[in-house]
Amino acid sequence: MTNIIARIKEEKPLVHHITNYVTTNESANVTLYWGGLPVMAHFKEEVAAMVESAAALVLNIGVLDDEQVEAMIRAGKKANQLEIPVILDPVGAGATDIRTDVAKELMSELDLAVIKGNQGEITVLSGGKAEMSGVESIGEYSKIEQDALNLAQQQDVVVVVSGAEDIVTDGQEVKRINRGHPLMGQVVGTGCMLSSTLGVFCGVEKDYLAASIAAVTAYGIAGEKASQEAERPASYKIALQDNISMVNDDDLIDL
Amino acid sequence: MTNIIARIKEEKPLVHHITNYVTTNESANVTLYWGGLPVMAHFKEEVAAMVESAAALVLNIGVLDDEQVEAMIRAGKKANQLEIPVILDPVGAGATDIRTDVAKELMSELDLAVIKGNQGEITVLSGGKAEMSGVESIGEYSKIEQDALNLAQQQDVVVVVSGAEDIVTDGQEVKRINRGHPLMGQVVGTGCMLSSTLGVFCGVEKDYLAASIAAVTAYGIAGEKASQEAERPASYKIALQDNISMVNDDDLIDL
Amino acid sequence: MTNIIARIKEEKPLVHHITNYVTTNESANVTLYWGGLPVMAHFKEEVAAMVESAAALVLNIGVLDDEQVEAMIRAGKKANQLEIPVILDPVGAGATDIRTDVAKELMSELDLAVIKGNQGEITVLSGGKAEMSGVESIGEYSKIEQDALNLAQQQDVVVVVSGAEDIVTDGQEVKRINRGHPLMGQVVGTGCMLSSTLGVFCGVEKDYLAASIAAVTAYGIAGEKASQEAERPASYKIALQDNISMVNDDDLIDL
Numbered sequence A, B, C: 001m002t003n004i005i006a007r008i009k010e011e012k013p014l015v016h017h018i019t020n021y022v023t024t025n026e027s028a029n030v031t032l033y034w035g036g037l038p039v040m041a042h043f044k045e046e047v048a049a050m051v052e053s054a055a056a057l058v059l060n061i062g063v064l065d066d067e068q069v070e071a072m073i074r075a076g077k078k079a080n081q082l083e084i085p086v087i088l089d090p091v092g093a094g095a096t097d098i099r100t101d102v103a104k105e106l107m108s109e110l111d112l113a114v115i116k117g118n119q120g121e122i123t124v125l126s127g128g129k130a131e132m133s134g135v136e137s138i139g140e141y142s143k144i145e146q147d148a149l150n151l152a153q154q155q156d157v158v159v160v161v162s163g164a165e166d167i168v169t170d171g172q173e174v175k176r177i178n179r180g181h182p183l184m185g186q187v188v189g190t191g192c193m194l195s196s197t198l199g200v201f202c203g204v205e206k207d208y209l210a211a212s213i214a215a216v217t218a219y220g221i222a223g224e225k226a227s228q229e230a231e232r233p234a235s236y237k238i239a240l241q242d243n244i245s246m247v248n249d250d251d252l253i254d255l
Helices: A004-011 A024-034 A047-051 A068-081 A097-109 A119-125 A144-155 A182-186 A190-202 A208-227 A233-244 B004-011 B024-034 B047-051 B068-081 B097-109 B119-125 B144-155 B182-186 B190-202 B208-227 B233-244 C004-011 C024-034 C047-051 C068-081 C097-109 C119-125 C144-155 C182-186 C190-202 C208-227 C233-244
Strands: A014-018 A037-040 A056-060 A086-089 A114-118 A131-133 A136-138 A158-162 A166-169 A174-177 B014-018 B037-040 B056-060 B086-089 B114-118 B131-133 B136-138 B158-162 B166-169 B174-177 C014-018 C037-040 C056-060 C086-089 C114-118 C131-133 C136-138 C158-162 C166-169 C174-177
Touching (some): A014 A024, A014 A047, A024 A037, A047 A068, A056 A190, A068 A097, A086 A097, A086 A190, A097 A119, A114 A190, A119 A136, A190 A208, A208 A233, B014 B024, B024 B190, B047 B068, B086 B097, B119 B136, B119 B158, B144 B166, B166 B208, B174 B208, B182 B233, B190 B208, B208 B233, B233 C024, C004 C208, C014 C024, C014 C047, C014 C190, C024 C037, C024 C190, C047 C068, C056 C068, C068 C086, C086 C190, C097 C119, C114 C190, C119 C158, C144 C166, C144 C174, C158 C190, C158 C208, C166 C208, C174 C208
Parallel strands (some): A014 A037, A114 A158, B014 B037, B056 B086, B114 B158, C014 C056, C056 C086
Antiparallel strands (some): A131 A136, A158 A166, C158 C166, C166 C174
16 A cells, blocks of 8 residues: 555546535535546436446535435445445534435445445434434434444445544454544545545455545545644635645555 | 624634525625635525524525526525524616516515615616616615615515615614725625625624625725725725735724 | 627626526525525526526536436527527536436427536537446546537537637637646536536627637636645635626737
C-alpha cells in the first residue's frame, strides 16, 4: 500500500455514483481531485451500461427517490457480476423507517465491498437502536466497535464508521484511525466525500480493508492540512478539497 | 430576542427542506453554519416521517417537479398538525402561471408561518401584477409595503420581502431593514439561503415576527461583514457563508 | 463584436437551462457572473412557458432522466418557434448508447444554434467512433477538425469542440482558440460552465459563430487569469468564477 495514491493518479479509476443532489458536486470534484474520474448517472435505463466501464460504484441514499432504489439495484447487480466493488453510504438509516428498509434491501440484494456510515447508521444496520436527528447521528454509542464487527461479519463486508475517531473493520481486524479535524463535522457532505474517496481507493486496490484504511487516513490527513489554512467552514471546505489534491503516498508512509 | 443565536447553537434545530437542486447545497450548509441541522428530503413516502423530528419546514419551489407539490403538502400538513413552523419561498411566482398556481395551492392547503419572496413574487401573491425575468423580480413596486401587509393579513402569516431594503410584516407591524450588501444580489441562491435562515430562527422562536426580523438582520450583517473580505462574487459567496458562522447575539443588540 | 460583454451587462439575457444537478449551481452562477440571468426549470408542464421570456436555451444531458428528454424537446420546439437560440451540450454521448441516442434525438427534433462537446462527443455525433471514460473523452482524435466540420455541415449548426485547443466552426470557417489553462480540466463542470457561457453570448448576438468565438475566448481568458491566483483545484474554481465577472470587452480586442 505504499503507492496507492500513485496508482490512482496512474489508473484514473472511473467511479460511478448514484447519489443525492445535495452533495453531488462535492462528490464529483473530490473523486477528480484524488485522481479518479467521476460519473454521476442514476437513470435506470442507463446505469447498467455506465457501470460496465467503472472501477467502483458508490451508492448513497442521502435523498431518497422513487426511482433511485431500482437504479441502485440494477447498477449494483451489474457491478457484482463484473466484480466491481460497491460502496454503500446508508445516509439517514435510522432516521426514518423507509431509509432503514432501503439500506437493508440494498444489503440483501447486493454483494457490497464497503459500508460507510456514522455511528447511528452502523448501529441500526447491525440490528441495534440509534438516535438520529435527520441524517446526523446523535447520542452515545458505547458498543459501536462491536456493532461494526457484527455488521462486517453478517454482511462479509468492510465497515467504516466515521466519527471523531474512525473505525475500519472487516469483521476480524479492527483499525481505529485518529485523523481528521473537528471542522470536518461543520461542513455538509464530508461523509459523502469520504464515500467517494472509498470508491476511488477501492477502484484501484482489491484488498478493500487496506484500501479503506488508506482512504480514511488520506482523507483525514487532507482535513488536518486544511485546518492549518482555514478556520471558518466555507473556506475550510475549499481548503479540504484543495488539500485532497495534494496528499501523496509519503503522507501514508506509516500505514 | 437577545439570545436567539445562542439558543440556535444550543438547540440545534433540525430544518427539513423540500427545495430545488440548484441551491440545495448552500441551503444545507447555511443551516449548519447558523447552528441548525439540515435535512433535505423530498420523497413523498418519507417526508411526513422526516418532518416529525424537525423544528421547522422550508418549502422552496425554485425548480418545480411532478412529485414535489404532493410531497410539500404531505410534509406541510404533518408540520401543521405538530405545530412546526412552515416557511414558504415561492420562487418564480409570477414568472409562469404554474408557479403562481402552485404557490397559491400551498398557501391554501397549509397554515404557513412565513412567506419570503422578492418584490415581484409578493406582489403577485397579494393579488397584484408583477414583472419577472425568470425567477428575478424586475420593475418598480411602489405599493410593495401595502402588498406585503395585504398578503400578511389575508394569510395570517409573517411576510418577508427581500430586496435592497427588506420588509418584514405580520399584517400589523411593519419593519423595514436596511442591512446587507449589493453583492448579495450577484450570487445565485442568496434568497434561498435567507429562507433556510428563517427556518433556523423560527425553529427556536415561536414569535415568528420577532424571529424573522432577527433572521433578516443577522443574515444582512453576515452579508455586510463578507463585503469587507471579498469584492468578487464567487469569493463573496464563501465569505458570506463563513460570516454566517460568526454572527452572534451581540451583533443583534439593537433589535 | 467589440462590445459584446457590454451588451450582455446591458441586456441581461435570461438563459433558460435544462441541465444536470451535478453542476447546476455553477451553471447558474456563471450565467449571472457574465451579466445574464439564469433560470433552471425542467418540469415538462412549465418549460414552454418559461422559455418564452428567455434569450437562450441551454440543454445539457449530463444526468439523464426519465422526464428530461420530453421537457427538452418541448422547450426546444418553443424556442425554435420564437427564434431563441438553443445550445446543446451532449454530455457523455458515446459513453452509453442511450446518451448517444438522446443527443441524436435532440439534434433531429430541434433546430440547434450551437453544439458544444469534448472531442469524443463531437466525434460520435459526427458519425465516428470515440473512446470515453464516463463523460470524459479519452484517446486521440486526429480527425477532430474534420469531424467538427462534418457535424456543423450536417446539422447547419455552430460546433464548439472543447479541449486543450478549442475549435469553433460553422461548417465553413474554422477557428482554433488557444486560450484557457490546464487547471480547467481538473475541475468538474468547466464544460457545463462553457455551455452556459455560450448561452449568455448567443443570447445577445445572433451571429452564433461570432458569439461562440467570443464566448470561448472570454471564458479561456477568465481561466488564464484565475491561474495567476490559484494553483489548487477548489480554489481555482472560485478564482475562475470570480474572473468571469471581471472579463471585459478590452480583453477581447484582438477578436
